[in-house]
Amino acid sequence: MEPITLIAGATRIGFCVDDDDRLRQVGFGPDLDTGTLVFAPWLYPLAYPTYGEDPFAAPALRVTNADGTPITRLVCTGHDRGHHDGGEIIAFSLRDEVAPLTVRIALRSWTDTGVIEQWVEVVNDQAGPITLHEVAAATPLLAGTAPHLDHFRGDWGAEFTPLHDRLTPGAKVLEARATTRPAHEVPPYVCYRPDGDVDETTGRVLAASLAWGGNLRIAFETARHGGVRAWFGHLPTGADYTLDPGVTFTTPTVLWAWSDAGRRPLTQRLHRWVRAHALRDGDRDRPVVVNNWEATGFDFDADRLDRFCRETAEVGGEVFLLDDGWFGSEFPRDDDTQGLGDWAPDRRKLPDGLAGVGASAAAAGVRFGVWVEPEMVNPRSVLYRDHLDWVVAVPGRERREERNQLQLDLCRPDVADHVVGVLDGVLTPDIGADYVKWDANRMVTEPGSTALAADRQGNWPVDVVHATWAVMDRVVAAHPDTELLLCASGGGRMDLGTLSRFHDVWLSDNTDPVDRVRMQWHAAEFLPVAALAAHVTRWGQRPVAFACAVAMSARFGFDLNRDVLDDDEWAVCRRATAAYRRLRPIIQRGDLVRLVSPEHGPGAALAFVDDDRTEAVVFAYRLPDRDTDRDPVPDTLRIVGLDRVRRYEVTTIDLGADDPSTPECHTGAELADVGIPWHPIGACTAAIHHLTAASD
Numbered sequence: 001m002e003p004i005t006l007i008a009g010a011t012r013i014g015f016c017v018d019d020d021d022r023l024r025q026v027g028f029g030p031d032l033d034t035g036t037l038v039f040a041p042w043l044y045p046l047a048y049p050t051y052g053e054d055p056f057a058a059p060a061l062r063v064t065n066a067d068g069t070p071i072t073r074l075v076c077t078g079h080d081r082g083h084h085d086g087g088e089i090i091a092f093s094l095r096d097e098v099a100p101l102t103v104r105i106a107l108r109s110w111t112d113t114g115v116i117e118q119w120v121e122v123v124n125d126q127a128g129p130i131t132l133h134e135v136a137a138a139t140p141l142l143a144g145t146a147p148h149l150d151h152f153r154g155d156w157g158a159e160f161t162p163l164h165d166r167l168t169p170g171a172k173v174l175e176a177r178a179t180t181r182p183a184h185e186v187p188p189y190v191c192y193r194p195d196g197d198v199d200e201t202t203g204r205v206l207a208a209s210l211a212w213g214g215n216l217r218i219a220f221e222t223a224r225h226g227g228v229r230a231w232f233g234h235l236p237t238g239a240d241y242t243l244d245p246g247v248t249f250t251t252p253t254v255l256w257a258w259s260d261a262g263r264r265p266l267t268q269r270l271h272r273w274v275r276a277h278a279l280r281d282g283d284r285d286r287p288v289v290v291n292n293w294e295a296t297g298f299d300f301d302a303d304r305l306d307r308f309c310r311e312t313a314e315v316g317g318e319v320f321l322l323d324d325g326w327f328g329s330e331f332p333r334d335d336d337t338q339g340l341g342d343w344a345p346d347r348r349k350l351p352d353g354l355a356g357v358g359a360s361a362a363a364a365g366v367r368f369g370v371w372v373e374p375e376m377v378n379p380r381s382v383l384y385r386d387h388l389d390w391v392v393a394v395p396g397r398e399r400r401e402e403r404n405q406l407q408l409d410l411c412r413p414d415v416a417d418h419v420v421g422v423l424d425g426v427l428t429p430d431i432g433a434d435y436v437k438w439d440a441n442r443m444v445t446e447p448g449s450t451a452l453a454a455d456r457q458g459n460w461p462v463d464v465v466h467a468t469w470a471v472m473d474r475v476v477a478a479h480p481d482t483e484l485l486l487c488a489s490g491g492g493r494m495d496l497g498t499l500s501r502f503h504d505v506w507l508s509d510n511t512d513p514v515d516r517v518r519m520q521w522h523a524a525e526f527l528p529v530a531a532l533a534a535h536v537t538r539w540g541q542r543p544v545a546f547a548c549a550v551a552m553s554a555r556f557g558f559d560l561n562r563d564v565l566d567d568d569e570w571a572v573c574r575r576a577t578a579a580y581r582r583l584r585p586i587i588q589r590g591d592l593v594r595l596v597s598p599e600h601g602p603g604a605a606l607a608f609v610d611d612d613r614t615e616a617v618v619f620a621y622r623l624p625d626r627d628t629d630r631d632p633v634p635d636t637l638r639i640v641g642l643d644r645v646r647r648y649e650v651t652t653i654d655l656g657a658d659d660p661s662t663p664e665c666h667t668g669a670e671l672a673d674v675g676i677p678w679h680p681i682g683a684c685t686a687a688i689h690h691l692t693a694a695s696d
C-alpha cells in the first residue's frame with residue numbers, strides 16, 4: 001500500500017487507512033518516504049486520536065454527545081483531492097462509529113513556498129446539542145532524537161522574547177486565556193527542532209503558527225510509544241463549546257513549514273508566503289509613518305498637529321498618524337480615564353474636527369491616518385451611559401476595568417454595526433484619512449455575553465474572534481484602499497488570521513532600539529519586516545542615528561517630538577528617511593539573511609537581498625554589553641547570501657553626513673569568506689551598507 005501524501009518542498013505529510021478504517025499518520029517531515037508503506041498500516045500512529053480511542057494520547061477531539069456519552073471513535077470514509085491556485089487540497093472524511101458526528105481533516109499545500117496548512121471541521125449530525133471539549137486543528141506526531149521547542153514570551157514591552165526548551169518526558173503547554181490580547185500571553189509562532197542543533201543553513205526544523213486571534217493552546221507532549229505529539233487548537237483547557245445540530249465547527253488553520261537546510265530558507269519561504277497569502281497588499285511598499293503618540297500623548301491641539309503634518313513632510317514621511325486623544329466632548333479624552341467610545345472629535349482641541357487635521361495633512365502633502373480603539377469603551381463615556389448592556393460582562397458580577405475600560409461585545413449584531421460605523425465615521429471623504437491604527441488595550445476578565453443564551457456562554461471566546469474578524473472584514477470591504485495597522489497595547493495581537501486583515505503590526509510599545517534589535521530579529525523569524533512597524537522614538541535616550549538605523553531594518557517611521565531634537569539630529573532623521581525610501585523595495589521585499597545573531601552577544605547584523613542578487617542592504621549594530629553575553633562582537637562582517645562570482649560595490653551610508661562613503665569593490669565570495677571590517681564599534685552605533693552588483 002502507498003501512503004496518501006501531500007508534499008510542498010521539504011514539508012511532507014503522509015497518511016494511510018488501516019483495515020479498521022482508522023486514519024493514521026505515516027510520517028511528517030522532510031524525509032517522509034512516499035514509496036510503499038514499510039509497516040502494516042495499523043502500526044502507524046493515529047492521525048487524530050480521540051477521547052475513547054487512544055487512552056494514552058492527549059485527545060485531538062473530545063466530545064460529549066447529545067445522549068451524554070463521552071467517547072468518539074472515528075472511521076475514515078474516504079478522502080477528496082483537488083487543486084487550488086497554489087497547490088493541492090486533501091480532505092479526509094471521518095465519522096464516529098456510533099454517534100452521528102462528522103469530522104473533516106483538511107490540508108492545503110503551497111508548493112512555491114513549501115507550506116502546508118491544516119484545519120479540522122466538526123459537524124454535529126445529532127438530534128441535540130453536543131459539547132466540544134477539545135478540537136485540535138492538528139496533532140501530528142513528530143519524530144525526534146533530541147527534541148527542542150523554540151517559542152516566545154509575549155509580555156507587554158517584551159514581545160518576541162525567545163525561549164528554547166529541550167522537551168523532556170511530559171507536556172509543554174502554552175495557553176492564551178484572556179481572549180483579546182492573546183499574543184501577549186502566547187505569540188502563536190513556534191519552531192520544533194527534532195535533532196536539537198540547527199543553524200542558518202543546516203539542520204531540520206519545523207516552523208508552525210496557529211492563525212487565531214484569541215484563546216489558544218499549543219502543546220508538545222512526549223508520546224507513550226516514542227516521539228512528540230504536537231497539539232494546536234483554539235480551545236484552551238476547560239473551554240467547552242456547545243455545538244447545535246447541523247452546525248459546523250471549524251478550527252483555525254495551522255501553518256507548517258519544514259526545512260532540512262536550517263533556518264534561513266525557512267524564514268525566506270515564510271516571508272514570501274505571509275506576504276503573498278496572509279498580509280494585505282503584501283507586495284506594496286509600506287509608507288513611512290509619523291505618529292504623534294510618543295511626542296504629545298493626549299496633549300495637542302490643531303496648531304500642534306498642523307506643525308506635525310509639516311514636520312512629517314519635512315522629514316520625508318508619507319503618512320501623518322494622529323494617535324489617541326482626538327475625541328470625546330462630554331468626556332474629553334485628555335487621559336485614559338474617559339471618552340473612549342465617543343468618537344466625535346473634541347472641538348476644544350480640534351475646532352475643525354478630523355477634517356481640519358486632514359486638511360493640514362493634505363496641505364503638507366502627506367497622507368492622513370487616525371488611531372481608533374473601536375472595540376472598547378470607558379465607563380466614563382456617553383456610549384456606556386446609553387448602552388450599559390453592550391459590554392462583555394456577567395450579570396450580577398463586578399465589571400472589572402483594565403486601563404479604565406471595558407470591552408464591547410462584538411457578538412451582538414447592534415454592537416458590530418456600531419463598530420463598523422465608527423470606522424466609516426473616520427473614513428469619510430471630507431476627512432481624507434486612508435490609514436488607520438486599530439488598537440485594543442485590554443484583556444477579558446468577565447467573559448459573558450447578552451448575545452448568547454445562558455447555556456451557550458462558553459461559546460463566547462471562540463464566537464467573538466469570528467465576530468471581530470467579521471467586523472474587520474466589513475471595514476476592509478467598505479474601505480479597500482485604507483491601510484490598517486494592527487495594534488493591541490503593542491504586539492498583543494499578531495496572529496496570521498487577524499493580520500490577514502491588516503498591512504502591518506505595531507510590534508511593541510517598547511521602542512528602545514537596543515531592545516528592538518533583538519525583538520525585530522526574532523519577530524522576523526516568521527513575519528516579513530514589511531509587517532513590523534518600527535518607529536524612531538526617544539525610548540532609552542539612544543543616539544538618534546542608531547535609533548534610525550534600527551527602525552530602518554523594518555517598517556520605518558517616527559514617533560518623535562521635533563522640539564527635543566537639535567538640528568543635527570533632525571538632519572539625521574531626514575537622511576534616514578531619504579535612504580529608507582530609496583532602499584525600501586529591498587528591505588521590505590528582499591530575502592532576509594541573518595548574519596550575526598544578537599541573542600547571546602552585543603553584535604547584530606542582517607542583510608536584505610533582492611531576488612536576482614544584484615542589490616543588498618546590510619545593517620550592523622553594536623549593542624551595549626550584558627553580563628549574560630557569551631558571543632563576542634566579530635572583527636569582520638561576512639556577508640553571505642550574495643552571488644559568489646559577481647563583484648559588488650559596497651557603499652557605507654553615514655546618517656551623520658550627506659555624502660556616502662567611497663565605494664569598495666568585492667566579489668560575493670570575498671564578502672562571504674573574508675568580509676569587510678566590522679564598523680559599529682561603540683555601544684549603540686550602527687552601520688548601513690548598500691551593495692550593488694557591478695555591471696559586467
Ligand code: GLA
Binds near residue numbers: 371488489490
Ligand atoms: C496603546 C498603543 C500605543 C498608543 C496608546 C494610546 O498603548 O500600544 O501605541 O496608541 O495605546 O492610548
